[in-house]
Amino acid sequence: MARVVIVSNRVPIPKARGASAGGLAVALRDLLKPGTMWFGWSGRQVSEPSPQPALVEARGVTYATIDLSSEDYRGFYVGFANGALWPLLHFRIGLMRFGRKEYDGYLSVNRRFAGALGAMLQPDDTVWAHDYHLIPLGRMLRDCGFQGPLGFFLHIPFAPPSMMEALPVARELIADFCAYDLVGFQTEEHARDFRDCAQRMLGATVQGEWIRLNGRSTRAFACPIGIDAEAFSRDAVRAVNDKVVQRLAGSLTGRALAIGVDRMDYSKGLPQRFEAYACLLEKHPEHHRRVHLLQICPRSREEVDEYRKLRSELDRLAGRINGRFSEFDWTPLRYSTRAAPRMTLAGLYRIARVGVVTPLRDGMNLVAKEFVAAQSDEDPGVLVLSRFAGAAHEMREALIVNPFDPDAIADAMHQALTMPTPERRERHQALKEKVFRTTAQAYSQRFMEALGQAKIQSVLRAAA
Ligand code: GDG
Numbered sequence: 001m002a003r004v005v006i007v008s009n010r011v012p013i014p015k016a017r018g019a020s021a022g023g024l025a026v027a028l029r030d031l032l033k034p035g036t037m038w039f040g041w042s043g044r045q046v047s048e049p050s051p052q053p054a055l056v057e058a059r060g061v062t063y064a065t066i067d068l069s070s071e072d073y074r075g076f077y078v079g080f081a082n083g084a085l086w087p088l089l090h091f092r093i094g095l096m097r098f099g100r101k102e103y104d105g106y107l108s109v110n111r112r113f114a115g116a117l118g119a120m121l122q123p124d125d126t127v128w129a130h131d132y133h134l135i136p137l138g139r140m141l142r143d144c145g146f147q148g149p150l151g152f153f154l155h156i157p158f159a160p161p162s163m164m165e166a167l168p169v170a171r172e173l174i175a176d177f178c179a180y181d182l183v184g185f186q187t188e189e190h191a192r193d194f195r196d197c198a199q200r201m202l203g204a205t206v207q208g209e210w211i212r213l214n215g216r217s218t219r220a221f222a223c224p225i226g227i228d229a230e231a232f233s234r235d236a237v238r239a240v241n242d243k244v245v246q247r248l249a250g251s252l253t254g255r256a257l258a259i260g261v262d263r264m265d266y267s268k269g270l271p272q273r274f275e276a277y278a279c280l281l282e283k284h285p286e287h288h289r290r291v292h293l294l295q296i297c298p299r300s301r302e303e304v305d306e307y308r309k310l311r312s313e314l315d316r317l318a319g320r321i322n323g324r325f326s327e328f329d330w331t332p333l334r335y336s337t338r339a340a341p342r343m344t345l346a347g348l349y350r351i352a353r354v355g356v357v358t359p360l361r362d363g364m365n366l367v368a369k370e371f372v373a374a375q376s377d378e379d380p381g382v383l384v385l386s387r388f389a390g391a392a393h394e395m396r397e398a399l400i401v402n403p404f405d406p407d408a409i410a411d412a413m414h415q416a417l418t419m420p421t422p423e424r425r426e427r428h429q430a431l432k433e434k435v436f437r438t439t440a441q442a443y444s445q446r447f448m449e450a451l452g453q454a455k456i457q458s459v460l461r462a463a464a
Helices: 023-027 070-089 100-118 137-143 170-177 188-202 229-239 243-252 270-283 305-325 342-351 366-374 406-417 421-435 440-463
Strands: 004-010 037-045 054-058 061-068 126-130 150-153 182-185 205-207 210-213 216-222 256-261 291-296 333-336 354-357 382-386 399-401
Touching: 004 100, 023 440, 037 070, 037 100, 061 070, 061 100, 070 100, 100 137, 126 137, 126 440, 137 150, 137 170, 150 440, 170 188, 182 188, 182 440, 188 205, 188 210, 188 216, 210 440, 216 440, 229 342, 229 366, 243 256, 243 342, 256 270, 256 342, 256 366, 256 406, 270 291, 270 305, 270 406, 291 342, 305 333, 342 366, 354 366, 354 406, 366 382, 366 421, 382 406, 382 421, 399 406
Parallel strands: 004 037, 004 126, 037 061, 126 150, 150 182, 182 216, 256 291, 256 354, 291 333, 354 382, 382 399
Antiparallel strands: 054 061, 205 210, 210 216
């Protein structure tokens, strides 16, 4: 039987009943029919990893994982994927740390993935690999003899040729993308930057969305990811009864809540957001004692230096803002570096008057979509959204800001806090319609259909 095989760095093996699923598991839920396989890293570091994957079966889906050694982890994950690719593709060349050793580690882990997965693949399987950790995997699976449909989706942005040139191995990586039949990006801008790189850096022939390189054809297109809007909206209504949400709502005593929810990452524009909030309080004293900003930012990737530095910077800024503006019965900024349960998050979005989503650069940004899905139709909150989030390409009815401009973010927050109800409703309806149209379900279905067609096309083009 033809199977779908999903490959990602981490594998969301279902835990206890009721445990909530992460972003990718939600996005791909419709594909997880009996017979599907999901392959990737177990999250474990061991001294001698076995080449044989461990298999877990849940609701007819096989989850296959391999372990990594700590040396693999340092080179592949900390070194190349998060130390070089992540900053480069988020336009932070100055933070990029490239080393041959780390790149070799990245290739060697991808080779290990390809070896373990290749041995389990059947000729009529369809493989869909995810994200920047696994760019060379497709070529390596082809080297193992797999000839079936191969798709890849990049969750983060892509960069134009002038920036990609900074990465010494950019040409190899761009060629690796071209081993797939279909490559998906969050926005047309990212897809176009990729096609430009293939054309200008490798001399590939580009025709519309198709790239031809060394006799192979690959389609590079935009396929924006979404959320399960129905389910999230239902959760938000129920979550208003959640204990933490009720406690927080009670503590507001009529004040407005602005909310930010982000992994603690330098791409999310958190220091600029804190500066913007200080700027709002300075320019508009009428908001003193009338607003709280709740910033939830669970710590992430603390093995990478830059993330530890960011944490100290945010601690310092939060202390400065509260030290400067607090009154004995009002703390303007509430800041937590712990993750909130998903249900609590849904309820917090719902009671918030403003959602502040101001990344400096972001593939899509699902928080923007979750915030909209959680709002009530009668009394909706307002979304302040960075123009550099992929989500801004579609969500034009948000208050769109330049995240590098704290003054502009402050003005948008003021506009959101004072926006009349009819305008809030009108903007919300338009945004809601989009979030309920470009859903997780629509995303996975569109990608899989395009992958089937791309495979046929690439075979026909090769024969022509
Ligand atoms: C990458 C791309 C792209 C956050 N804090 C908590 C929590 N979250 C959840 C949010 C949201 C998810 O994490 C974050 O998604 P984003 O899209 O904002 O960002 P990345 O993690 O950077 O994801 C991004 C995405 O892939 C999908 O393609 O949109 O551009 O960078 O769902 O709600 N969840 C819980 N507690 C928290 O404290 N439960």
